[in-house]
Amino acid sequence: QKEVEQNSGPLSVPEGAIASLNCTYSDRGSQSFFWYRQYSGKSPELIMFIYSNGDKEDGRFTAQLNKASQYVSLLIRDSQPSDSATYLCAVKGGDYGQNFVFGPGTRLSVLP
Amino acid sequence: ETGVTQTPRHLVMGMTNKKSLKCEQHLGHNAMYWYKQSAKKPLELMFVYNFKEQTENNSVPSRFSPECPNSSHLFLHLHTLQPEDSALYLCASSQEPSGDDEQFFGPGTRLTVL
Numbered sequence: 324q325k326e327v328e329q330n331s332g333p334l335s336v337p338e339g340a341i342a343s344l345n346c347t348y349s350d351r352g353s354q355s356f357f358w359y360r361q362y363s364g365k366s367p368e369l370i371m372f373i374y375s376n377g378d379k380e381d382g383r384f385t386a387q388l389n390k391a392s393q394y395v396s397l398l399i400r401d402s403q404p405s406d407s408a409t410y411l412c413a414v415k416g417g418d419y420g421q422n423f424v425f426g427p428g429t430r431l432s433v434l435p
Numbered sequence: 436e437t438g439v440t441q442t443p444r445h446l447v448m449g450m451t452n453k454k455s456l457k458c459e460q461h462l463g464h465n466a467m468y469w470y471k472q473s474a475k476k477p478l479e480l481m482f483v484y485n486f487k488e489q490t491e492n493n494s495v496p497s498r499f500s501p502e503c504p505n506s507s508h509l510f511l512h513l514h515t516l517q518p519e520d521s522a523l524y525l526c527a528s529s530q531e532p533s534g535d536d537e538q539f540f541g542p543g544t545r546l547t548v549l
Binding site: 365367368422425 | 483540
């Protein structure tokens with residue numbers, strides 16, 4: 324069974340702290356990994372994607388991929404209240420095929 | 436209009452009604468998707484269209500009927516729905532389904548079935 328798992332949260336962090344969001348996937352052949360942010364009542368929007376093992380940084384966001392452990396994470400540095408949202412992990416490739424398989428999302432709350 | 440648009444944004448319907456959801460993308464993409472998002476559940480892929488041809492039907496009940504007249508427009512025809520079909524229905528598009536291109540989502544239609 325194809326699965327993408329995330330802690331549902333809520334994950335609460337104080338403003339200025341580092342928020343760490345985690346995602347595990349079941350198919351070792353997966354090739355592409357995406358992080359989407361979804362504000363309440365809004366549609367998902369892409370934050371980052373990563374294909375290779377290691378870290379990828381974009382501003383305050385860092386995606387980390389470890390294919391051996393089947394684990395992808397998103398770090399948000401200097402968290403702001405505006406970062407409060409649900410973060411969706413999506414996986415593509417391998418047995419997941421050409422389509423995205425989404426995790427259930429982690430709700431992040433950044434406290435002022 | 437830019438990006439992906441969806442109409443209506445909100446829809447309330449009875450179980451015997453027939454209604455349609457509309458999606459339009461202004462991005463020149465070749466692939467379009469319908470997703471269902473229910474509370475506390477992952478996004479569920481329903482249908483995929485690539486160059487107007489349906490390439491995926493994810494075991495969706497026949498009371499949901501998609502239509503893709505061209506690469507820019509996608510419809511979801513609804514009939515005899517059940518209350519458990521109440522959810523947010525999201526349309527998305529991408530350049531093509533086989534690449535690593537991101538999917539761009541529309542704002543969604545919040546559907547309530549009474």
